[in-house]
Amino acid sequence: MSAAAPSHARAGVREQRGPYQGLAPYAEEDAPFFFGRDGERDIVIANLLASRLTVVYGTSGVGKTSLLRAGVAHRLRERGRDRLARGGRPELLVVVFDAWRDDPVAGIEAATRAAAADLFGAGVELGPASGRLATRLHRWTGELSCDLLVILDQTEEYFLYHAGEDGEGTFAVEFPRAVNAPDLAVNFLLSIREDALSRLDRFKSRVPALLANLLRVQHLDLPAARSAIHGRSSPSWWSWCSTSCGRAGSSSVPPARARSTRRPGGTTTTGVWRRPSCSS
Ligand SMILES: Nc1ncnc2c1ncn2[C@@H]1O[C@H](COP(=O)(O)OP(=O)(O)OP(=O)(O)O)[C@@H](O)[C@H]1O
Numbered sequence: 001m002s003a004a005a006p007s008h009a010r011a012g013v014r015e016q017r018g019p020y021q022g023l024a025p026y027a028e029e030d031a032p033f034f035f036g037r038d039g040e041r042d043i044v045i046a047n048l049l050a051s052r053l054t055v056v057y058g059t060s061g062v063g064k065t066s067l068l069r070a071g072v073a074h075r076l077r078e079r080g081r082d083r084l085a086r087g088g089r090p091e092l093l094v095v096v097f098d099a100w101r102d103d104p105v106a107g108i109e110a111a112t113r114a115a116a117a118d119l120f121g122a123g124v125e126l127g128p129a130s131g132r133l134a135t136r137l138h139r140w141t142g143e144l145s146c147d148l149l150v151i152l153d154q155t156e157e158y159f160l161y162h163a164g165e166d167g168e169g170t171f172a173v174e175f176p177r178a179v180n181a182p183d184l185a186v187n188f189l190l191s192i193r194e195d196a197l198s199r200l201d202r203f204k205s206r207v208p209a210l211l212a213n214l215l216r217v218q219h220l221d222l223p224a225a226r227s228a229i230h231g232r233s234s235p236s237w238w239s240w241c242s243t244s245c246g247r248a249g250s251s252s253v254p255p256a257r258a259r260s261t262r263r264p265g266g267t268t269t270t271g272v273w274r275r276p277s278c279s280s
């Protein structure tokens with residue numbers, strides 16, 4: 001009798017040697033092999049759902065893209081697909097964008113169309129794009145009857161390819177308008193390398209609360225690294241903390257500001273990588 005196929009093979013997931021991805025970031029389809037980030041994923045999701053704009057930053061190679069794609073986007077899309085499979089309507093459409101070289105506004109639009117077709121089927125066509133980005137997004141959330149979560153990754157490349165751009169129709173103008181639009185059912189997450197974080201100052205005058213919701217991704221701590229190496233899902237620090245502290249709500253999403261520290265310059269960061277101490 002032949003041995004049973006591994007669970008990921010049965011589930012139709014592409015074959016992989018183990019939890020190591022090599023130099024490449026983990027993609028959404030690599031989620032079954034992505035470990036050590038459960039707590040960070042839940043914190044990022046909580047912030048993304050609660051705030052119009054979340055900024056995620058961390059040193060180069062710390063794992064931002066992997067966390068956002070194999071953790072955050074995968075988990076949220078999975079929820080949407082589950083709802084569809086149960087005959088319901090997904091309340092959220094997740095869009096991930098990281099191709100900054102060409103026009104980012106057109107790129108975000110194309111990524112939104114692709115995400116809608118992926119979730120609802122190729123028959124779903126969003127209305128023609130004209131006018132401001134905020135107007136288009138508003139129309140599409142209405143057409144789809146769901147909110148949008150737009151994840152902008154590798155934002156440091158925007159500053160590389162579009163240094164100094166400005167004016168109607170550019171990302172420099174359209175993005176702040178969309179973030180500030182009062183009735184828009186769209187939340188944004190912007191991920192950027194730590195050494196480029198100060199470049200976001202360019203948006204400061206147009207987005208007053210630009211850094212109000214700032215999350216720092218740190219290197220894996222030892223237990224999380226062990227999880228990543230051994231391919232086990234790490235215990236969520238929230239359930240760990242609620243067990244250790246006797247707090248209720250182990251199954252609920254952790255609070256958006258789990259552990260805040262003051263940074264020079266007055267911004268608030270959340271150490272999404274560290275377990276909070278129970279007294280904090
Ligand atoms: N949880 C994890 N377990 C094992 N390897 C990981 C994990 N997260 C990321 N990696 C690996 O670390 C490397 C860097 O990951 P990733 O590209 O996601 O980082 P990044 O912060 O987005 O980098 P950059 O700043 O260059 O965009 C990749 O080789 C990736 O496979």
Ligand SMILES: [Mg+2]
Pocket residue numbers: 025064065066153154
């Ligand atoms: Mg990256």
